[in-house]
Amino acid sequence: MAIDKFLVEASHIMMFARSVGDANPIYHDEEYAKGTDSGGIIAPPTFAQSSAQFDPDYFLRPKIGGEGWFGSGKEATGSKPSKDSSGGGGGAAMGLHAEQHFEYHIPLKAGDVLTATTKPGNSWEKESKRAGKLKFSESVTEYRNQNGELVITATGVGVQTERAVDS
Amino acid sequence: MLKENEINVGDTHSAVLVEDLKRTQIVQYAGASGDYNPLHTDEIFTTQIAGYPSVFAHGMLSMGLTGTMLTDYVGDGALKKYGVRFTNQVWPGDTLTGKATIIEIRQEDDGKVVDLLIETTNQDDVSVITGNATAKIES
DSSP states (O other), X not given: OXXXXXXXXXXXXXXXXXXXXOOOXXXXXXXXXXXXXXXXXXXXXXXXXXXXXXXXXXXXXXXXXXXXXXXXXXXSOOSOOSSSOSOOOTTSSOSEEEEEEEEESSOXXXXXXXXXXXXXXXXXXXEEXXXXXXXXXXXXXXXXXXXXXXXEEEEEEEEEESSOOOO | OOBGGGOOTTOEEEEEEESSOOHHHHHHHHHHHOOOOHHHHOHHIIIIISOOSSOOOXXXXXXXXXXXXXXXXXXXXXXXXXXXXXXSOOOXXXXXXXXXXXXXXXXXTTEEEXXXXXXXXXXXXXXXXXXXXXXXXXX
């Protein structure tokens, strides 16, 4: 996965903060944010995950035009997903999301324009009673801003399960 | 930001992150994050095709909700690291409580930091997230 242009916009930050139950004005009130140390609206700690919006090929978003979508319509499922996957998470086609780690190098601010590059990390296997054989795989994404500075390093661990997880 | 002379190893901060999680909030997160996996929003697909008892929250929604508790505690722009494991699924109707515990106060090259242990549990006291964070503090 590579993202050429991830526009970090105040309205997107506001919507994201709402969705994670965060009423902190630093995420939506520019006047308030100007008076803080950051000098403007900043992004909440997990905001980089929404870079999926800027990945033109992101497989967990229905595409405009011909391609099918595997969610329900008239039938319980539409066509198969365009990439082999039983689920999502971690910003890559790797099943359920097992772990996520962020390292913050400099604050992420409204107005920043990021690029993201993702490289595969480690992979390993494990047996589990709740879901059969588990295949774990790691991906490491580096987000850089318009000045080429490293802003966030995000490491996702995905897991492919043999069957649906028993609850 | 936390102040070194006001905190101790073992201090905790906890908050109710969400009560009776609604499917609509999961939809809201799908829209904001861009992760439209039907497992989170499409009850018909998730029960009939994927074989789960109902839709369930994105792991990243639980991490985001836990992050709200965390930044409310350590302050804005203070986090240096935040990482979690998703230990159990979060379902509609769940009530989540997040807790951060100070495990170490130490010096890094660019100043003092605090290491925190993070845990989020549901209404049955089952852990849904465990993790760690490091935040800058004022010395």
